[in-house]
Amino acid sequence: MPKLSYLKALNRALGDEMERDPSVFVLGEDVHEAVTFVTAGLLARFGPHRIVETPLSEQGVANVATGAALAGRRPVVEFAIPFLLQLVLEQVANQAHKFSAMSGGQARVPVTYLVPSAGWRPGWGGQHSDQPHGLFVHSGVKTVMPTTPTDAYGLLISAIRDDDPVVFIAPRQALELREDVDYADLVPVPLGSARIHRPGTDVTVVAIGHHVHDALAVAESLAGEVSVEVFDPRTLYPFDWAALGESLARTGRLVVIEDASRSCGVAAEVLATVAEEMPLAVPPKRITRPDGAVVGCNPDLDAALQPTRDQLLAAIRQVTKP
16 A cells, blocks of 8 residues: 655645646746645646746735636645745735625635645744744634645645635644555545544543644553543634534543644634533643744754643643542
8 A cells, every 4th residue: 555645645636636627726936846845746747827936926926816716716825934824814814715705705715825834843943933824713714734644635625626715734744744545545525524533531632733643642652541532623714613522522621732822822712612612520721832932943942842742741641630
């Protein structure tokens, strides 16, 4: 059985969807060179009219994508670095996102904004290490963050086919992951559908992005001591609250781990909503980056800001202690 990497899954999803639907095209900086690998081989396969190299003008590129979508195309805009999404917040959240509502549903803007390297890696620097997903969740823009190659494939297909703008975040820390896959089994994954990676009865760990794999490792280390359910929302907006409610009905305890600042993040929203609407046996815990911290270029200092498996282990023991 072949192994599918996360990056290859994105590349395969793009190629498959461009083959199926001639209205799909990719635009972005360095897409001809496939610097991120996401567009590797697609220029030769589909030509420069569907793999469109753009200048360094992110706001302009985002607006071109909105216009193309209003004219019946399905653009995929690749932003290689996460902070570029912050440059186009106005074009995405205030323009593309609102066309449908402001036109009474007469205009739809099916654009996918693909960021194939979001988050942190050692020494990458403060301006390259943000996790901007919370900005788009707050704005009500559909936002997905897959953590496995098969989910990356299936959710990118669904994002491209969706009639609304979708922000697609691929965590940098997950890009090297591989799965044994039968290509015939690759299918679209619905937006707004969570996944339970490991069932459990004592505590639910909501793990966002690459922290799913940290949560699975910690859960395995606690096997026989604590039964940990690992919950992957996959889509951050809309969030699968029904699935989380079912999980908490089994466990009654909650820990959330997210690579983002503490205040006003997705982890904060999960805790707030659960506190309002779902019963818990004990107060929940969240593990995040500290507020106001800027990830720099010193790998050791950078690492000190990241949520860790040791923090998750301690939080699980706190909420499950007798």
